[in-house]
Amino acid sequence: MEKLLYVPNPLLRQKTKKIESVGSYELKIAKKMKEIMYSVPGVGLAANQIGILKQIITISFTDQETKKEVNYNLFNPEIISYSQEKIFMEEGCLSLPEQFAKIERSKKILIKYLDDNNHSVMKEVDGVEARILQHEIDHLSGKLFVDYLSSLKRNIMIKKVKKYLKNNIDV
């Protein structure tokens, strides 16, 4: 059974593989990912965070400005272009419980992915959605948000996670 993986699990550092097409198997993985993400809860999850080395992401959050619920899956997501404008936002990660840091990323991105119906979608995303997707797409190539920090800060956070897991979670 799949479950959420935490640092320093080596699967979080692996590059995931593109899927051939979106079918019932891929949708089943995305559904499982959503269940795990909701149970924590979180706003985004990449497949390798539950040990599946495939390019699948799920995202779910409520936009504070528009009050709209953003909830969908992305298969083989790619960032086509990044805005010049960059902003700092605080990030956390389900694989690094209770760790947060301000990270600088592009404000807007142009993305391309396959949707649940195996249709290719290209769209521009902004704000929190662009933030979550940049974070999750990084996961698919084995990159974590703490990689943007100094090695000193990164190592402190990873140590804190190990301590947290020892006290809170059976791993």
Ligand SMILES: [Zn+2]
């Ligand atoms: Zn994450």
